Amino acid sequence: MSPLSSSPSTNASLALHKGKKNKPIRPLMALEKAKQIVDSSAVVVFSKTYCPFCARVKQLLAQLGADYKAVELDVESDGPELQSALASWTGQKSVPNVFIKGKHIGGCDDTMAMHKGGNLVPLLREAGAIANPSL
Numbered sequence: 001m002s003p004l005s006s007s008p009s010t011n012a013s014l015a016l017h018k019g020k021k022n023k024p025i026r027p028l029m030a031l032e033k034a035k036q037i038v039d040s041s042a043v044v045v046f047s048k049t050y051c052p053f054c055a056r057v058k059q060l061l062a063q064l065g066a067d068y069k070a071v072e073l074d075v076e077s078d079g080p081e082l083q084s085a086l087a088s089w090t091g092q093k094s095v096p097n098v099f100i101k102g103k104h105i106g107g108c109d110d111t112m113a114m115h116k117g118g119n120l121v122p123l124l125r126e127a128g129a130i131a132n133p134s135l
């Protein structure tokens with residue numbers, strides 16, 4: 001008698017992955033993913049590599065010494081789905097699409113206006129994206 005036995009369940013579990021993908025599920029998945037990304041970083045910039053408005057926002061954040069996550073939608077394989085999901089979620093179709101501490105800030109103009117108004121740095125500090133000045 002052999003002490004070894006093979007598991008009969010292997011083929012059965014592989015069979016679970018055989019079904020055809022259900023198309024209507026994709027937008028929901030993209031929205032779920034966008035929300036997860038927004039929740040996972042203090043500052044998120046949905047961006048495109050060639051977008052000058054995105055470059056301006058990323059440059060400002062870098063100048064302020066803020067940690068941020070850039071998601072380049074023209075590079076990600078599901079970039080178009082993420083952009084559509086962001087549009088239905090936030091009402092904003094364009095990039096950059098900026099979030100701080102889970103809050104939708106808007107695009108480049110909105111971010112720049114917030115900075116001019118003196119409200120961006122405090123929010124970045126509150127979010128922990130910029131170190132608080134030591135006393």
Ligand SMILES: N[C@@H](CCC(=O)N[C@@H](CS)C(=O)NCC(=O)O)C(=O)O
Nearest residue numbers: 051052053094095096107108109110
């Ligand atoms: N006024 C907007 C301008 C943003 C804008 O025009 N972005 C362009 C890319 S440079 C865009 O999103 N175009 C549509 C697209 O790429 O789907 C802002 O302040 O963010």
